[in-house]
Every structure is written in C-alpha cells, then in structure tokens.
Amino acid sequence: MKAVQKAEAKIAMAGSGRRARQSAAALLVGGVLLLGTACSSGGGGGSTDGKGGGGGSSSASEAAPKVSAAQLTVTPADGANDVAPKDGLQVAVASGKLTTVAVTDKNGKAVAGEVATDGLSWKPTEQLAVGTTYTVNAQAVDAAGLVAASTTTFTTLTPAQKIATNDNIADNGTYGVGMIVSVNFSKAVKNKDAVLAGITVSGADGTVAKGHWFGSSRLDFRPENYWKPGTKVTVKYRLKNVEVSPGVYGDVEKDEPFTIGRYQVSTVDASTHMMKVSHGGNDTQNIPITAGDDQNPSWNGTMVIATKEKVTRMNSATVSNIKGKEYDVPDVPHAMRLTTSGTYVHGNYWGDAFGKSNASHGCIGVSDAKGGSDSSAAGKFFNSSMVGDVVKIVNSKGQTVAGDNGLSGWTIPWKQW
Incomplete structure (x- = not known):
C-alpha cells in the first residue's frame, strides 16, 4: 500500500513540473507579443490567460493604408529626353480631379499653366525653354478626398539647327513717322503663325504694328496710320524656343526700343x-x-x-x-x-x-x-x-x-x- 502511494506522489510531482514549464513558456510567448503590441499600437496589453497575441492582430488591421483611386499620368514619362518645347508636356488624371500642378526648371522658375475646366488635365500656357530640365509635381484627389501625388523630371531638346534673325532697327534709334520694321530670317520659315506670335511691335501710346509676310523669310511691321511724333516704340522678340520650321528654332529673345522723331x-x-x-x-x-x-x-x-x-x-x-x-x-x-x-x-x-x-x-x-x-x-x-x-x-x-x-x-x- 505504501509503495503504491509513493508511486502516485512521484507522478503528481512530474505533472506539476510539466505544468510549470508550460506556464513559463506561455508567459515568455506572451511577453514577446506584448512587446510587439507596444511597438505597433502603444495601447492594449497582453492576455492573462497565457495565449497572448490578440492585440497584435487588431493593430495590423488598423494600420492597413487606404489608397487613392485617382490615377495621375504625366507626359512625357519620367526621365524623358529630347522633349519638344511645344505641346510636349501634359498632366492628366483618371478617377479624380487635379488639385495642384507645379512645373519648375532647375533654378526654381515656374512654368505658367492652367487646369482644364473639368479638372482632368493641365497644360502649360507658355513655351518651354529648349535644353532645359524640368520637374513636375502633381496632386489629385478622388471622390473620397484621398490624395494621389506624382513627381517626375524630363529634359527638352537641344536644337540641332537655329535660324538667325535680323532687322533694320538700332537700339534707341530715332526714325521718321513712316518707319516700317523689317525682319529678315536666314532660313525659310514654315511655322509663320508661331513666329508672328513671337514678335510684337507696339508704341507706348497703345499703337500696335501688324505683321505682314513677304515670302517665307521676310516679315514687316507697320501700324494702320503713320506713327505719332515722339512715340516710344518697342520691338519684342520671343523666338528663342519657337520652332520656326521642322527641327529649326529661333535664336533671339530681347527687346529693341526706338523713338519716332518729328513729322516729315x-x-x-x-x-x-x-x-x-x-x-x-x-x-x-x-x-x-x-x-x-x-x-x-x-x-x-x-x-x-x-x-x-x-x-x-x-x-x-x-x-x-x-x-x-x-x-x-x-x-x-x-x-x-x-x-x-x-x-x-x-x-x-x-x-x-x-x-x-x-x-x-x-x-x-x-x-x-x-x-x-x-x-x-x-x-x-x-x-x-x-x-x-x-x-x-x-x-x-x-x-x-x-x-x-x-x-x-x-x-x-x-x-x-
């Protein structure tokens, strides 16, 4: 009888040891989970039942990010080279509306542009410069107000050919009331409207001279009536980045002032x-x-x-x-x-x-x-x-x-x- 009691006591002690070891292991696992929970959420605690891990599972679900449905597309693609200065840049969005588009060169000079009335696209309203790297930062929001953003860069082409521009005006010269500004180009011009838009001749009194083409390499400017004596006139060239013919660009961006003298x-x-x-x-x-x-x-x-x-x-x-x-x-x-x-x-x-x-x-x-x-x-x-x-x-x-x-x-x- 005593022998049987001793045997049962040994078995009980062995079971108690196993339970103690299992409990210690459970506490160790719970500690690890508590540590993970503290790092990820800053709240909650470990389970006292030794199972642990409940708080970690809830935190992972809360941290899942919500992605905007708005999809931005910038043309040209990021890193593109030899981009045409005219009509080479556009920003568009699908499943959203544009909120911000900022285009700058390496010196931080901004390019003017406007978002379409429907909010789906943006285009520059001025000519880009040739041989220049630009950065495009664009943002849009979807119907839920979630923001999508894009940052890209591209470089415009460096012209292989340029056209020389010469006129009959000397800076700060004085001319008669019938003076006609005559501009001559070293090569034939095909994009006449673009060139005409890139040259203006106007007086400080509001008089505007209109351009008239003679052939493809001469453009003359005069007002409807003779200039008024004493009028300050300025010829403004904005042709440096204008494609005057396929692959050929203008070479000048300057102002030339002159004065109308006495009447004769x-x-x-x-x-x-x-x-x-x-x-x-x-x-x-x-x-x-x-x-x-x-x-x-x-x-x-x-x-x-x-x-x-x-x-x-x-x-x-x-x-x-x-x-x-x-x-x-x-x-x-x-x-x-x-x-x-x-x-x-x-x-x-x-x-x-x-x-x-x-x-x-x-x-x-x-x-x-x-x-x-x-x-x-x-x-x-x-x-x-x-x-x-x-x-x-x-x-x-x-x-x-x-x-x-x-x-x-x-x-x-x-x-x-």
Missing part, C-alpha cells in the same frame, strides 16, 4: 516736277525736282527712306531694265534710298531739269553741287531727313511700287496687310 512727309508730283515737304500743319516747303523720264518712269506709291549716304556710286549696270544711255556716276551726293530696285532721292550736279522736266532714270533728282553742298536744295533736304521719313510719288507714268520693294508697305491697303 514729302510728296513728289512727277507731273509738276515739284516736291512738297510737309512738317505738319501749314509748315510746308516746295522743292524743284526731276523724276524718271518717259522711258524710265519713277515708281508711284508711298515709299520710305531706308538708308542715307553722303556720297554713293550709281551705275546702270546694277539696275535692271534701264533703257537708253548707260551711266556710271561715282560721286552722287546726298543719296537717300527709297527702293531695293535702285530708286533714290539724291543730289544732282550734272543736270538742269529741276522744276522743268523729267530727265532721270527713275530717281528723284534735286539740285546740288559737285561733292555735295549743305547749302544746296539737296543738301538741306538731306540734312532735314531721317530714315523712316515718307516720300510719296504721284502722277508718274510708272507702275505702283511693290510693298516689298524697299520699305513700301504703306502702298498696301490696311485690309490686305
């Missing part, structure tokens, strides 16, 4: 052989002249003094369609060019037809002395004139001058300009 408009009447010079109001002067003869009549129309030369050489070999005797005068004084085809108002020391008849090869001749005299009629007119002054020829037997023959755009009606 001269009218040459080929039938009376006189030139009336008006300085405004009743201030006029009449000068005897000789115009083109019947074989070589002067052009009719409104022309503008384009250049002034104290002395120049005139040779019939450089002028087309001259009829009659050839000529070569090496020292023509007080010459002012009116057309590219060779029409001048100039001093004449070799003839005596002034006020009497038309005896020239198309030019307007005014009495002068050999070598040029400032006291002569030609010298006085030369010294009172400036580039941009109007010279209008009427009643000649010749045809009307073409608008691109010199600065003769005033001959073209405004509705056709």
